[in-house]
Amino acid sequence: METNQFVPDIIAFCCHYCAYAAADLAGSMRLAYPAAVKVVEIPCSGKLDPLYVLRAFEDGADGVMVAG
Amino acid sequence: MIIAERKPLDEIKTLVDDAQKVLVVGCGTCVTVCFAGGSREAQITAASLRMSTKLDGNGKNVGDVTVQRQCEWEYLDEIKDQVEDADMVLSLGCGIGVQAIAEHFPESWVVPGLNTTFLGIPSEQGVWEERCAACGDCILGLTGGICPIARCSKSLLNGPCGGSEAGHCEIDPDVPCAWQLIYDRLSSKDKLHVILDLQPPKNWSTSRDGGPRKIVREDLRLKAEEA
Structure with missing residues (x-):
């Protein structure tokens, strides 16, 4: 793998009840996912505010994923 | 309530072009309820301005506060220092x-981030409609609670015009004819004699x-020594 390859920083907003639980399970199962994906637990994907997305981009994220 | 819409970001950027340090001030009353200028919209507008101006190569210092x-x-006294x-x-x-x-702050320069649009109601989630023209001489008691000044395209006071078709206004088939609404309402209440x-x-x-x-309400004014 080329060392200078662009690796986007992704903020993943995950619903507590499904996607976050799935990510947790993935961890328990020792399944790897890219280190550039940072998971942020939210109570529900309906709690996601456009402001969170803007703040993620403003603070340097290259992409935002919403999972729920 | 007062209904407003936020101006497009490009227009806002033009308005604040001269400034390096911008304070976005939201309002916690009418424009919060119509999702145009409350705390959330102030924060979103500030973040959008910070990112957009940074991308343009002239990143501005943009803060926000809501009263x-x-x-x-x-x-307004509460935000004196920030202003x-x-x-x-x-x-x-x-x-x-x-x-x-x-x-209140004559030394400051203030520009509008919203277009103030009308006095109205949220008729359903995400839809706002004009209801009052603040004419200062309310006639709703004669028209069954439906305002022909605000809701008739011509503000007619003597019934529908020739452009009323099947209960709708000639300007747009989605706009109900105010006078049809008035007639139907008075008719349903057996009060047609009112008009x-x-x-x-x-x-x-x-x-x-x-x-x-x-x-001016003299009964509510403070005396010089109380003011």
Whole structure:
């Protein structure tokens, strides 16, 4: 793998009840996912505010994923 | 309530172009309820301005604060220091809020971030409709609670015009004819006789025809020593 390859920083907003639980399970199962994906637990994907997305981009994220 | 819409970001960027330090001021009353200029919208607008101007190569220092009501001096006093510290204020209040800030902080420069649109109601989630024209001489008691000034495209006072078709206005088939609504409402209440009574010409001097309006309530004013 080329060392200078662009690796986007992704903020993943995950619903507590499904996607976050799935990510947790993935961890328990020792399944790897890219280190550039940072998971942020939210109570529900309906709690996601456009402001969170803007703040993620403003603070340097290259992409935002919403999972729920 | 007062209904407003946020201006496009490009227009806002043009308005704040001269300033390096911008304070976005939201309002916690009408424009919060219509999702145009509350705390959330102030934060979103500030973040959008910071990112957009940074991408343009001229990143501005943009902060935000929201007061309960921009149209009252007491609430504006709370943000005095922040206003004085900024090069420019971007008000997300209605036109009244913008002018209140300009009047209360004469040394500051304030620009509007919203287009104040009308007095109305949220008729359903995400839909706002005009209901009042603030004419100063309310006739809703004659029209079954439906305002022909605000809701008839021609503000007619003597029934529908020839453009009323199947209950809709000729300007747009989605716009109900106010006079059809009035007729139907009075008819359903068995009160059609109300619009058969002759009415004198409406007193438009209480509306904008009389110039800027002002109400003085001497019973509520503070005496000089109390003010």
